[in-house]
Amino acid sequence: MSQQPYIPIHKLQDRAPEGIEIRYIDALMTSEDTRKLGIHRDDHYIFMILEEGDVELMIDFQVFPLRPSSIMVIQPGQVHAYKCGVPLRGWFVAMDALMMGEMVKKSLEENIIEPQPRQVSGAVLQELIEIARILYHHSQQESYLFQATVIHSLAAAFVSLFTSSYAAVASAGPENLSRASWITRQFRALVTRYFRTEKSPSAYAQRLHYSLPHLNESVKQVTGFTVSYWIQYETMLEARRMLYFTDLDVKEIAAELGYEDPAYFTRLFNKSVGQTPLQFRKGAKVH
Template sequence: MKLIPQYDPENFRAATQADSPDVENRESGDFFIVELSVQKKQLQMPFLPHRLTVNDFVFVNSGEMVKTVCSDSYSISQSTLMILPPYKIRTIEKFSDNIDGYYCNFPDELLSRDKGFKNLQEILSYLDIKNDHRITVNDETKENLMNLLKRMKELYQQDNISLIASYLQTFLAEIKSVIQGLPPISLTANETTAFHFRKAVTQYINSVHSIQKYADILHVSPNHLNKSVKTATGKTASSIIGETLTMEAKSLLSNTGLSISDIAYSLGIEDPSYFTRFFKKHTGISPNQYRKMIDLSY
C-alpha cells in the first residue's frame, strides 16, 4: 500500500488544475513547467502532503514560498532553488502575494545518461548530505537561470521536447557549477549517524517506530543514536519518528477514504485507539477532527 498519495506528472497537473485540455497529446509528456504566480492561483493552500514519481524543483526569483519536505519546513525566497528527487514527501504551505519564479518537474529519462543525469545525481547527493534541498545563487546566476526557465516555458508551449531537454541539461549544469564553488561538506560522526537515521526513518516508518529497532538497523546503541541525533539536529530521535509518522497519517486522512482503523494498520499500529491518542498528542486534534477540518477547507 502506498502510504502517501503519489502523483505521476499527468495526475499532478490534473490535481493542480494546470495546463491546457490537450495536455495528453503533448510529446513533452512527463515534463511540466509553470510560473509560480500561476500556480499560486491554481492551488488551494496548503496543498496536502504527496509524493511525485518524477524530479521537481522550484526557483524563486522574488517573493517567498514555504514547503514542508518530510517533517522539515523550508522558506524559499529570492534567488533560491529547491530541487527534490522522486518520492520525497512534500507539502506546499503558502505563497507570498508577490511570488515570482517557476515550478518544474521532469523524469530522469529526459536527461542524457553521460552528463545531464550525472549532474542531477551529484546535485541531489550534495543536498541530501547537506540535509537542506535549497541552493541560493548570486544575481548573475539568477539571471541566467531565469532566462533558461523562460525559454523552457516557451518550448513547453510549443511542445518541443528535444530542445527542452537541451535547456534543462544546461540548467542543471549551471546548478552543478554553483555547488562546485561551495565548500565541501564534511560531516561529523554525529551528523553521519543522524543522516543515516533520517534515511532509515523515511524507508521504514510504516513498520518501525522504536528507537531500539532503528539503533539495531544502524548497528549502534539506542543511547548513542539518541545523543548523536540530538547533537546533530537539535531534535530527539523519537520526535523525528513522531513527526514523520504524523505526516504519513495526515496524508492518509486527507487523501484517502480509508477508515481510521485501516490507516492505523497501514502505519504499523495495531491498536486504533492508540493511533488516535498518538495523533491527538502530536496535532492537538483527533484524526476525525482533522479529516473534518480538511473537508471544510477544501
C-alpha cells in the same frame, strides 16, 4: 476544507515521460490557477527559481514565503500547495530522481530534509537561469541525434548547481560536518524513507552500522530529540496529512502507517498531537 478519498499524487510520467519538465513562468498566476493545482504530492522533485514576484508555499502545514532571487526544492511526497497573485517571473523544473546522479540524489535526501527557501547571489541566480533556459530550449526542439544525452547532461548540471547552491553543505562529506551532524542527516533520510514499515530505533542503528546508544547520543546532540522522537514525528506528520486531506477512517490510516491496532495508534496520536485523530479531523474541517 474539502476532503478527498486520498491525497492526489501528481505523476511526472503523465506529463513528461522522458522524466523532466521545464516551464518558464512569466504571467499573473491567479487564485484560480493555484486552485486547479490544489493540495497534492508529487512523485518527483520540484526545483523553483523566482526572479520576480512573491509566492507562498504551504508544505506539510507550514507556510514558506518565496521572494525574488530565491530558490526552493520540494521533495517527492511532501504535501504542498501554492498561493500567488502577482506577476511572476521564474523557472519551474520538475525532475524524476532517475535523471539525477546518485551522489546528488543522496545529497538531497540527506541534507535537504527540512524545506526552506534560499536567497542566492545574483551570479548564482543567473547561472541557474541560463542552464534552465538552455535546457528548456533543447527540450522543445524536434528530435535530433544525441538529444536525450544533451538533455540528461544539462539536467545533471542544473540539479548539481542547484543543490550545491541551495545548501552550503549539500555536497559536503563527514570531513566538513561534525560527526554527530553527519550521522543525524543519514538517520533522518532513512526515517523519511522507511517510517511506514520500520518503527524500531535499533533497526535504524543497524542500517547505519552504529550502536543504538551512539545513534541516540548523536541525534539528540544535534536536534535535542531522541531517535524514537523522530520516527514518531514522521509517522504522526503523515497521519495528520491523511486526516486533514483525505476521508480515510482512523482504522484505515492506522493500517497505512503500519499499526495493526487502531486503539494503540490513537493513543500514540493523542500523546504526540494533544488530540485524538477524530478531534484533529473535526478541528481541521472548520479551517
